[in-house]
Amino acid sequence: MLKLAILGFLRDHPLHGYDLKTRIAALTGHVKPIADGTLYPAIKRLETAGLLTRRSAPGKIAAPRHMLELTQDGIDYLRKLLREPDELSITDENRWFTLLAFLRHLENPREQAIVLRRRLAFLSDPVSYFYDAQGRPMAADEFDDPFRQGLLTISQAANRAEFRWLHTTIGELERH
Amino acid sequence: MLKLAILGFLRDHPLHGYDLKTRIAALTGHVKPIADGTLYPAIKRLETAGLLTRRSAPGKIAAPRHMLELTQDGIDYLRKLLREPDELSITDENRWFTLLAFLRHLENPREQAIVLRRRLAFLSDPVSYFYDAQGRPMAADEFDDPFRQGLLTISQAANRAEFRWLHTTIGELERH
């Protein structure tokens, strides 16, 4: 979610819109810039909600910048988003990765319990990618076409990596 | 994209809305159901555009089903989507994975050249996840917090798996 990314980046230090734009673009891994028509309205919404303030600053190269800074309400709201992400849908990869990126802002390890929920989701969610003509889920090696095999291979690699990471991280959290 | 998933599934055999719903939910890996208010309007749009037709069928358990079937226009349009995905943004993981899932519908290996574009994107896109306070991109081992390290670990695992797969798949395609 955009809101989370904006607040998360601003938590570190004040930034102007254009700077936020490039950082958010890089957040998903491959660089996919978010549209101006997405970012600036989002900033305005957060400002209207009183979560951030702006201060004009001379532009280093071009137009004047608006330096954005979190208010105390913004800091509190970010903490809330990280602790109790609006819902359920931990199954949304983008949201989860964004959350991971800023989870460090919760200093107390006990507040980072969200990773436990994530592991739970991994254990209970059946991860199946396709069904055959009769509606039965298909196993990995049943696929005849290389593209679905590839899809499965890539996803499984990511899942394995994440599960391993969850395991060690939770272990370390519990040691405190 | 929803449109692509609907057309892709229907390419195999006719399905009713509810069935599509469960298949699409599983498509993303973890099961995240798409909302009724998303699916049914999407079906109606495709129907209005003449890409699919519906036939009423008695519901096996409850309400009557509407079996959905691609028209010739629908088949043609799916082929077009697979060959020339609206644009550029191969960087959108969801779209790319959905495309992969149905790329088999292009029988001619020469039409599957989209994977070359994907590899190109991998080679040219700098994949960097975070910047420091001065705006410089940070390397993996510079991260102090375990969450950003995890994010990087997971993403890199997926990237490596995909790149390896791209390499072997392209090799095999070129042998034809």
Add this chain to the structure above:
DNA sequence: TTCGTATACATCGGCGCCGATATACCGGGT
């Protein structure tokens, strides 16, 4: 000189997604 590109912000229309809500039937449990 002029053009392209990067910086920097803003607005607007369209449209797709989602949650809420409604209807209706069936089977199984209490």
Add this chain to the structure above:
DNA sequence: ACCCGGTATATCGGCGCCGATGTATACGAA
């Protein structure tokens, strides 16, 4: 007898995202 959960479809309001467009400045290359 009753309710709950799963099957099955549909509509609607809200809102967020995106592409297009506009404005303005600075720098380097053609």
